[in-house]
Amino acid sequence: MRILFIGDIVGRSGRTALSSRLPGLITEWKLDLVVVNGENAAGGFGITEAIYNEFIDAGADAVTLGNHSWDQREALVFIERAPRLIRPLNYPAGTPGRGAAMIEAKNGARALVINAMARIFMDPLDDPFAAIDRELAACPLGEGADAIVVDFHGEATSEKQAMGCFCDGRASLVVGTHTHVPTADHRILPARTAFISDVGMTGDFDSVIGMNKDEPLNRFLRKIATSRFEPASGPATLCGLAVETDAKGLAGKVAPVRLGGGLEEARPGFWP
Template structure:
């Protein structure tokens, strides 16, 4: 049995540009990083808002094991029945009871069913919808998951940096990895906390970086300048895959390595 497993997390897939990058490069990245388990946040994958069963099946065919969500998980109602029937599509656990889907589940590795990975999806409340407390929800879920495995990945979909950092400290020693999502900008703080939690405030976005968070930048600027709602459009160009690679000790569930990934990589110079 291997001492560690590699988990590859794909940051928020935004619209057609994000899906194009996943279809073109994700299988080769899975091979490059020798990933044993793959998670992708897909809540923005359908036209920039929500997802659908066709996209979910497409991601599974590419090698994704679990698709996580966020505040746009419920934007496309046609996916609700699929969410009720399958545990490989998650949505934030701390939405009120009665909503479609699951907030966490446990999955055996395809390569070794004796090793299981728990995945928890939760959502923050600061500057976001008034839903249930994510901290107590995480406590309850992690206790349940640890009855089956100590290898646990958390997608915390939240706006406020302070809320994400606080959650990291709150679950340090209770989970293996916490990757923040929602803000679409990859942060430079990937590290391992004292009790073994691999942490990054935001994993970044998979989609067009010729944009404002994956959407047309001219529309975004107009929204800010006028203070009036403008319909967002998907952006194109400078497409990237952003995410996180983590290695977790199989016996202890502690993270032993975490690094941000951006492919093919942002340029820091003007191209002449």
């Protein structure tokens, strides 16, 4: 399978980059599965039903979330009728929505998409390792699913790397999200799970992690909040991770994706 994971969509700039580029990438790269993190899509905070539908219409097969899952209160309701919207698995029992979903890929394959939130410097949710272990045990790669994608939303690189090691050989890819800065450690782990500590954001990099620079600078310099954070509105860089898997669902090729905006371009050389 050819899988593209696209990092945190930030505001209108990020949404524009996704909607303008993704349909062409699906055709050009013959993508089988596209997963998008959308937790910052609505003005930088949360997601709305209209934006979720916009992503699906653009070609996303699943949309994952994170610590901003409920910033738009409507998400608590519409997530129940949005089967491809996936919030962190390790929220307490009774939280609306789902933390994992079996998605039919564009080629008809079965793809299990899991979203979980880390705990270091994050909200103290249930143990993400135990929660993901239960999902992987219930649906083994190559038996219950043709591919398994794990979006691990967290702050600490150490915790995300540990999750990669924990899932190695049991998932097709483990992708870190949340910090909005793409890391350079994309690789295939020893048991052939593709991994990156953070895939980065799809947003304007002339910013502070996607936000207009003035207010973050003011808070760092003066420790006073004078206004809301607002997403930067310049041209966005689409950041992602391209992974090609074999018949067993394990990674054979991995490469970073950076298109447009202010970062150096990167494309998977193994796809035409």
